Amino acid sequence: MRAFICGLKGFTLEADERAFLRDAAPWGVILFRRNVDAPEQIARLTAEIRDALGRHAPVLVDQEGGRVQRLGSPHWRAYPAAARFELAAANAAQAERLAWLGARLIAHDLRSVGVDVDCLPVLDAPAEDSHSIIGDRAYSRDPARVAAIGRAAAEGLMAGGVAPVMKHIPGHGRARADSHLELPVVNARREDLELTDFAPFKANADLPMAMSAHVVYTAIDPTAPGTLSKAVIGDIVRGYIGFDGLL
Structure with missing residues (x-):
């Protein structure tokens, strides 16, 4: 097993x-x-x-801030949604610093109750016409900004003794459905996926853990969602992206 x-x-x-x-x-x-x-x-x-x-x-939790915060009021801080870090920042360095600080505070909250793994950062880059399931959970629509701010959040968690889990590899940003409720199908070309969806994960491929996206990418494997696809996991996640951590 x-x-x-x-x-x-x-x-x-x-x-x-x-x-x-x-x-x-x-x-x-x-x-x-x-x-x-x-x-x-x-x-x-x-x-x-x-x-x-x-x-x-390991004891894990989804503690992102915003809509996804398992530990909430009245005992824990209400953390902002990921999109706020870019919107509230005057420059890129400030956005990354804010993300680091937010994640460091989350790590403190989690470690104090025995939780040592957080399913964060969200490295999805939402498309304009995508479903709102990602929405403000993403740091930006710009893959480079997602990669940089997500890296800062991961490092903030690790500085506080909590392991990060990047998600939803290799990308949920183009999905037009909530994969908790139905199976999204993405028809984008592989070249386009590499430029946008895959890019933040490739830039953070050295992180220790990742959560897969339950999304069909027809350019990679039209028969199975990423979570269950040998082509997506083997050729894209392990191959092109280069992630060899715990999936």
């Missing part, structure tokens, strides 16, 4: 979940809003997870 990540039902670790963790030995556990109540509760839950697994297993 390959390494996998699983979720949990609620605020506490139930007996059946403890048994599952012990027997199945997942690589890590991801928390969602349904698992989050208060700082003390999450700290207990992360400790229970690691006790059940018998090791200091």
